Amino acid sequence: MKAAAVPSRIALSPNRFVNHHAVSGDRSSTYRRRSTNVAFPIVITAAAPGKGGGVLDRPTEKVSPGRQSEFDVKKSRKMSPPFRVVLHNDNENRREYVVQVLMKVIPGMTVDNAVNIMQEAHVNGMAVVIVCSQQEAEEHCTALRGNGLRSSIEPASGGC
CATH class of the missing domain: 3.30.1390.10 (Ribosomal protein L7/L12, C-terminal domain/Adaptor protein ClpS)
Known part of the structure; x- marks a missing residue:
């Protein structure tokens, strides 16, 4: 038996929507329908460049020559x-x-x-x-x- 085709809930034609805020590098754009005030927010996120993906690296303790760090003193x-x-x-x-x-x-x-x-x-x-x-x-x-x-x-x- 052949399955009946289910019509999609929203049939959108490309000419019914206009991009009002599409700017290069803009993180969000709003698409509005010409005949009504319905807005569809679109959020675009991008991963930050660099290693770690947002995880902070542990700070390194700078020790001047001839001086022990606090950790070394406690350890000794x-x-x-x-x-x-x-x-x-x-x-x-x-x-x-x-x-x-x-x-x-x-x-x-x-x-x-x-x-x-x-x-x-x-x-x-x-x-x-x-x-x-x-x-x-x-x-x-x-x-x-x-x-x-x-x-x-x-x-x-x-x-x-």
Whole structure:
């Protein structure tokens, strides 16, 4: 059986429409019918030239010679071997003073932690104050010594 031809919904003849806004390089054009005010918008989009198709490239960090980037500094801190700052017992300083100095010198040190470290150093002769990079350990040790406490640093890798 032969299928019946279905007439199209709109039969347009080329002379019934006029291009009112067709300009070279224009991104949209409007075609109007001569007898009515019906408009058919046409949008033409084009891909932007260049690689990536609109995806932004990650900015590169410019580092001047002889200067490390922030990422390299953080990476070297994480990769440097850890050091322990050790507090040694002494008979010259009062316990309350030791707790005050620990809280002043070590960032984030709480009263409870400072008391526990002081007590461990008093009972056992020494206590680990903090484990950090070598540079930070040297700074903390110098600050503790500057406040009259006995302290030292040692690599943290050798037996915990």
